Amino acid sequence: MAQASLSRAEFEAALRALAPRYWDRHPFHRRLHAGDCTPGEVRSWVANRWYYQQILARKNAAVIANCPLPDVRRRWLERVTFHDGARDGEGGRADWLVLADAVGLAREELLDERHVARGTRFAVDGYLHFCLHRPWLEAVAAALTELFSPELMAARVLAWRRHYDWIKPEGYAYFENRIPVVRGDAAYTLDLVLTLCRTADEQQAAVRALAFKCDVLGAMLDAIDYQGGVA
Amino acid sequence: MAQASLSRAEFEAALRALAPRYWDRHPFHRRLHAGDCTPGEVRSWVANRWYYQQILARKNAAVIANCPLPDVRRRWLERVTFHDGARDGEGGRADWLVLADAVGLAREELLDERHVARGTRFAVDGYLHFCLHRPWLEAVAAALTELFSPELMAARVLAWRRHYDWIKPEGYAYFENRIPVVRGDAAYTLDLVLTLCRTADEQQAAVRALAFKCDVLGAMLDAIDYQGGVA
Numbered sequence: 060m061a062q063a064s065l066s067r068a069e070f071e072a073a074l075r076a077l078a079p080r081y082w083d084r085h086p087f088h089r090r091l092h093a094g095d096c097t098p099g100e101v102r103s104w105v106a107n108r109w110y111y112q113q114i115l116a117r118k119n120a121a122v123i124a125n126c127p128l129p130d131v132r133r134r135w136l137e138r139v140t141f142h143d144g145a146r147d148g149e150g151g152r153a154d155w156l157v158l159a160d161a162v163g164l165a166r167e168e169l170l171d172e173r174h175v176a177r178g179t180r181f182a183v184d185g186y187l188h189f190c191l192h193r194p195w196l197e198a199v200a201a202a203l204t205e206l207f208s209p210e211l212m213a214a215r216v217l218a219w220r221r222h223y224d225w226i227k228p229e230g231y232a233y234f235e236n237r238i239p240v241v242r243g244d245a246a247y248t249l250d251l252v253l254t255l256c257r258t259a260d261e262q263q264a265a266v267r268a269l270a271f272k273c274d275v276l277g278a279m280l281d282a283i284d285y286q287g288g289v290a
Numbered sequence: 291m292a293q294a295s296l297s298r299a300e301f302e303a304a305l306r307a308l309a310p311r312y313w314d315r316h317p318f319h320r321r322l323h324a325g326d327c328t329p330g331e332v333r334s335w336v337a338n339r340w341y342y343q344q345i346l347a348r349k350n351a352a353v354i355a356n357c358p359l360p361d362v363r364r365r366w367l368e369r370v371t372f373h374d375g376a377r378d379g380e381g382g383r384a385d386w387l388v389l390a391d392a393v394g395l396a397r398e399e400l401l402d403e404r405h406v407a408r409g410t411r412f413a414v415d416g417y418l419h420f421c422l423h424r425p426w427l428e429a430v431a432a433a434l435t436e437l438f439s440p441e442l443m444a445a446r447v448l449a450w451r452r453h454y455d456w457i458k459p460e461g462y463a464y465f466e467n468r469i470p471v472v473r474g475d476a477a478y479t480l481d482l483v484l485t486l487c488r489t490a491d492e493q494q495a496a497v498r499a500l501a502f503k504c505d506v507l508g509a510m511l512d513a514i515d516y517q518g519g520v521a
Contacts, residue, residue: 116354116363123351124422129383132347136374139367143360152360174517191355191422 061260070253071260077266080273081207087284090189092215094222099288101223102164105155105176111183116142118190118198122139131207134247141240154233161230164289174289178282193268200252200265201272205245209238230261230280293490301484301493305434308497310437311504318515323446325453330519333395334456337405338514342414343386347373349421349429355363356426365478372471373387392461395520405520409513417506424499431483431496432503436476440469 065073082088090096121139126132144150147279159169168174190198212234219226256265296304301482311321321327322335351457357363389399399405421429443465450457488498 113358115413116360117357118355120351120354120363122371123349124355124418127344129347130378132351133374133377136367136370139354141443143364143367146364147361149463185353 064259082276087280092218102289107179110175121190135198158230163225176282176286182278197268247258295490313507316511325450333520336411352421354431358421387459407513407517428499431499479518
């Protein structure tokens with residue numbers, strides 16, 4: 060007998076129930092926001108996360124490549140542009156370079172990826188592969204970590220300003236630009252997933268996709284924590 | 291012993307040498323431009339080509355998803371927008387719907403894909419799969435049929451106006467909008483391929499990719515010709 064699908068409210072609750080798996084509760088993240096990380100650990104986090112930031116335009120393009128709905132493709136294109144910018148020196152990638160400068164990480168050390176842990180590489184490459192090769196709605200559902208991220212980013216800026224006075228304040232541009240956009244993106248993404256995942260199988264696949272994405276992020280922090288700070 | 295790579299000029303010549311494999315010389319295309327196709331055959335061509343038009347935004351997004359160079363991604367994004375439009379009712383897809391109306395093909399018959407030959411489906415799906423799964427520079431090289439297409443599209447508009455007075459002239463918007471864009475795109479794509487494919491292996495892969503793409507287009511015309519006109 061085919062399993063019954065969840066109501067829209069039940070399905071949303073099942074997605075939101077993954078909140079404890081989101082990386083805000085990771086021991087490294089708790090230390091990062093409590094002011095207990097060394098400058099070298101903050102730099103390591105920035106360098107590892109750069110590897111993730113770099114694939115965001117591409118994983119969003121993968122959603123578009125696999126999506127048969129023109130309206131969704133058009134809307135999703137804004138995310139590619141958000142990260143890559145309309146021109147060189149603009150967009151999320153460029154803002155992350157500013158953050159790297161602000162935490163005292165040399166541009167060369169960021170770009171040559173010397174501080175990127177192998178665990179970060181496998182997790183991030185796995186995420187891009189997932190978005191390229193899984194059904195597009197699962198890649199969309201994986202983006203639902205943005206349900207949890209605006210609060211975390213807002214808390215990060217406050218915590219870092221308080222605890223790490225050695226970080227130049229212009230470094231926060233990425234988070235300040237991203238927070239309002241993510242709130243809008245999250246509402247759109249959630250509506251898309253709740254509306255288009257109708258069968259029990261599709262709903263379960265969406266929940267699994269979000270759990271997978273939480274594991275991508277968690278595996279990055281595991282690898283960063285294990286590796287220790289940048290010398 | 292590793293094979294020597296071609297000079298830039300030799301490599302360009304090798305790519306251009308594929309011109310005879312382009313679909314302009316296909317018997318169906320010759321009849322189409324000579325005024326020898328029935329209205330049903332013209333409609334069949336429009337309906338089958340719709341299936342191809344529909345994946346163009348997606349295959350271009352696949353290039354972006356696989357490309358590690360932000361400058362190339364930003365430039366390639368214009369192609370996604372060209373086909374999907376900035377909003378509903380704009381862009382190449384919308385222009386193709388106008389062409390369908392102009393040749394007397396009911397919107398419903400176009401959208402339900404009833405006239406799409408199975409050979410068209412396999413060829414076009416194969417092209418999207420190629421762009422998703424092969425190295426991004428091969429997908430870029432496959433786009434080099436645009437070296438040959440502006441002349442063909444310009445000739446088509448002239449030939450159709452002369453031979454098929456039953457086609458409404460507003461139907462030519464797609465070709466009229468596409469021709470100037472393709473000329474610019476072709477120059478950019480050619481420079482990219484000539485510059486970035488350096489080894490003999492990479493150059494040969496690019497030539498094979500362009501031959502493959504010619505076969506995608508040729509297989510569509512084979513299937514259309516075999517199937518005959520729309521009733």
